[in-house]
Amino acid sequence: MQNLGIRFPDLLIWFPLIAGLACFIMRDEKKSRAWALFSSFITLGISVASWLNAGNPELNGLTFSYEWLKYSGVNFAVSLDGMGRLLTGLTAIAFPVIFISTYRNSYKNASVFFGLMLLAQSGLMGVFCATDALLFYFFWELALIPVYFLCSRWGGEKRIQATFKFFIYTFTGSLLMLVGIIYVYLHTVPTAFSEHSFSMRAFHAALLSPTEQNWLFWLFFIAFAIKMPVFPFHTWQPDTYEQAPAATTMVLSGIMVKMGLFAVIRWLLPVFPLAVVHFDKAVIILSVIGMIYASLLAMKQDDLKRLVAYSSIAHIGLMSAAIFTLKEVGMQGVMFQMFSHGINIIGMWIIIELLERQTGIRKISELGGVAHKAPVLTIMLVVIALANIALPLTNAFVGEFMMFSSLFSYNVWIATIAGISIILAAVYTLNMVQKVFYGETVPVTALIRDIAWHEKFILAVLVLIIFVLGVFPKPVIDLTLESVKAALTRFS
């Protein structure tokens, strides 16, 4: 295999891209759906293979890159480290899950829909693998642009408005980042072929004064903060989640929000260490405000999707706060939580989607008593919801424990205030469970049937992951050890 010149990062990027383009030419809905599912399984296979060969640097592209625009210092440089492997793994798991769980949904122009989904997957893979700033930017946009189309063509009633908001938000962020990237580029040291370079190593060595770092930090951070999202850049999220088609929402919340966190760890921390140390408190306080704020808002939401959206904002707030504590434990927690949050929230969306498909309703106040009619669905939901509020022995507990621990050693009071969100999370989650699933059935839920076997299967897989990682988190924690150390080298 070594001699074939096949490298996992390339495969992970190119395969979905080509599969997606191939999908566009298919005319038949069934065929394109099956193809999308099939290709997502192949991608999963590639990802699994990359996990198995984690020890082999050649296959993971740690040492090489293609030249792209040689004399401008742009290279097609990709590699997989522990963190990249974790997140590409999440992406690879998420897509088959999403495709299976929404297998019954039918779409107009299905081939385009699935093609765009696969393109987004390719973009995501690229973001997680790129070690060249321009390439990173390219993939960042490649991941986002299909989502704009997916939302605006297959979304709900107010999809145009929501997409527009989403577009403006993320595009503003992207442009700020582009300006930042170019500025840093112009301050990199010359290489053998070019005056400047976009490579990550060059970025790390860029000559930037503290003042420059300070404002560049915000250019990058706002772009990432919008994507995560961190308070107060979050208002696109509930609207978009509400309006986007279910499959897209899963991609957005399960994986795309991790792009922001990932980028902070991969690019922001090593490139602007002085600014990070300067602004860590500000970011943490913003994040913690966001946690409490989003939790309080989640209590008042009547739409299931909006509720989950706000709860996601609260969870992401904790992650972004934990990153900026700049401690190994916290960072490990973030890594772990990125993965578990992806699993859990996709599970939540699947259940909401299943409910909505049968009843046509997402309003918490109009549902009730689902547990009588669909016990399996209810059990799955309860498990996933409990994982979402970080009950011990579920995956989220491990991550949250580490993150809170690190936040506590950063500042006791901030950790205490952030801890209130744990209580609020229990309140809104249990409220939702009670109103939707318990109590007496109402007319809309009286005819509900329990879920089909393939939905059961996929939820069972998620639940299994939740518990396995909750009890044996060690393999995942060990996986990201090196990445965490690398991200923190400039701070010790």
Place this chain on the structure above:
Amino acid sequence: MNNVLQLVWLIPVLPLLGFLINGLGRKHLSKGLSGLIGSGTVLGSLVISILVFLSVKNGNTPVIHYFDFINAGSLKIGFDFQVDQLSSLFLLIITGVGFLIHVYSTSYMHEEEPKDFAKYFAYLNLFVFSMLLLVMGANYVIMFIGWEGVGLCSYLLIGFWFRNNNYNNAAKKAFVMNRIGDLGFLLAVFWLINKTGTTDFQGVFAGISKLTTTDITGITLLLFVGATGKSAQIPLYTWLPDAMAGPTPVSALIHAATMVTAGIYMIARSNILYSMAPVTQAVVAIVGLSTAILAATIALRQNDIKKVLAYSTVSQLGYMFLGLGVGAYTGAVFHVMTHAFFKALLFLGAGSVIHAMSGEQDMRNMGGLKKYMGITHLTFLLGCLAIAGMPPFAGFFSKDEILAAVYAKNPVLWGIGVAGAMMTAFYMFRLYAMTFLGKFRGTHEQEHHLHESPMAITIPLMVLTLLSVVGGWVGIPEALMKGGHHFAEFLAPVFAQSDAITVKHTMTHSTEYMLMIVSVSLALVTLVYAWMKFSKYEKTDKEETGIGKVLENKWYVDELYQTMITRPIQFMSKYFNEVLERKGIDGFVNGVGKAVNYGSRQVRLLQSGQVGAYVLLMVLGILVLFIIQLFL
């Protein structure tokens, strides 16, 4: 004996297996089978626990490491079990009383549908599993897993009949209240990690010198916040009485064997920390005593048979905390054990009564059940005597030990404690008399239906009665019998470290006799008074007034919390949702959009389509450029 220790992991795993089998196979299992699996697994744990207990008695107290749980940076948390005197004792209580409750449930829940029956046993097993994890964990994190686990199980079981929204509310309340406490616990754990770098009990206690007084006080106070949630103390006690919504055996499980004793266990486990933090000890003692009194006063005027028992639990837990607060760890743990016996007995007895009364829980509609239910009546009476602290029943010895320690510390606290004990005697015999004595006050239908419960119910009652009678004899105070306190001897190694730094108040035996006589005789007087008064109870429609009304409404604490905490949070949430989010942040974002829109609409007016206008603008532009070129 070492072979037994290799089986330790089976103790929690067996109930977990029971949970999985019953949970996954609930549609296929018959009632008999799921009951058998549910009880059998706990019986298995009980047997191993007994073997482990014997092994521990011989001095084997290992920490067993299974695998690394969280291992990141400096943080190392193993999945470790600690088997020592304290945990093996709790293992016995949990699996022993738990097993009896399982057996009892096979009959009590028999009217449920098979799949609900299996679900019930699955939850019950999960409950036992969580509690076992809690007491076996060798570090605070494993303890916390069980700690939250029991919270979850109580949520599931209180809301077992989930059609009823009041039950669901009670379940939610229990979970949220517990979570508030859990936050305190978590923060304490983080504090420990931060200062000592470990969460292992042994590591923390060995490295206690690294902690300053502030640290210890803070940690112990935060842990105590956790305990107030789990063990229903002021201010987080209100969930426990509401938890009556669940099936009665579940109440027995929560109140006796699991859950509420967790707080006591945790503090007893951390005894060295508490002994080094006098401020916290004072807080614990005062909170414990206030809870004991407050709950006792409320219990005086409750008419629901289970509510009275629930408040009595809160009150008894208060005594245990009082004991912990004055450093009488052995006494507190002793009371946990005896309380587990008689409280399980009382709840199961109450369940038997409710069963016979076809679901009626209001004592005003009972009375005279003595002649219908012989075994239940007798066992219940003995249970009441035990909780009232009458010698030679179990409650006497444990309560006496706590009160004696309190007296040594502060006679005033002792006085209040004795007053609480009098109230206990009063409300328990009010309950007894209203239920079993006098004449029947229910409907004819109910009277016709009255019957003694089947064997599966009465046998656990009898076993528990036996334990409630003799259970206290393992801890006879020195004053009454030299070398009679086997219990203290057994637990001594656990509390050795804190005993070494505690100032001993020695009392003469005559003082002890006097204390015993005073408290027993006062309790006896109130007992007889209540017996006389309520055996002639007649139903009236008269509403309670004055203090009676306040007591009947539980001092309006729920209402107070509602206005002080729930409402403001709801209001804040509403305000954020409707004003800050919509008008503030979204308003700003949309405002930017609107400004751009407005601006472009204004600029668009220049595009009139009139060629002349364009040319004029062009000429003006040229002129401006000219001027700039020439004059600037």
Place this chain on the structure above:
Amino acid sequence: MEIKYYIGLAVALFCIGVAGVLTRRNAIIIFMCIELMLNAVNVLLVAFSKMHALSALGKAMPSVVSDGQLFVFFIMVVAAAEVSVGLAIIVMMYRNVHAVDVNFLNRLKN
């Protein structure tokens, strides 16, 4: 003659052209005014070329002598081409709206 008379003439012509373009609505007259402006520039070009040619004579800058004049020819050729296109547009415009008033055509659609 001094250069200033030529400049004066050119400026006058140009201003007349501008004023015409700005004030008239008849497309043909606007067109003629544009021609007027072009020719004002032509006059300037020729005049300056002539002026500089005298001072450049005998120096090693032969092209200066004729550059201005050549440009004038270019402009005339381009202007002629432009006129034919412009007139064609005006004819089409007249056919469509039966007027040569530019304000009739103030919208791009319809």
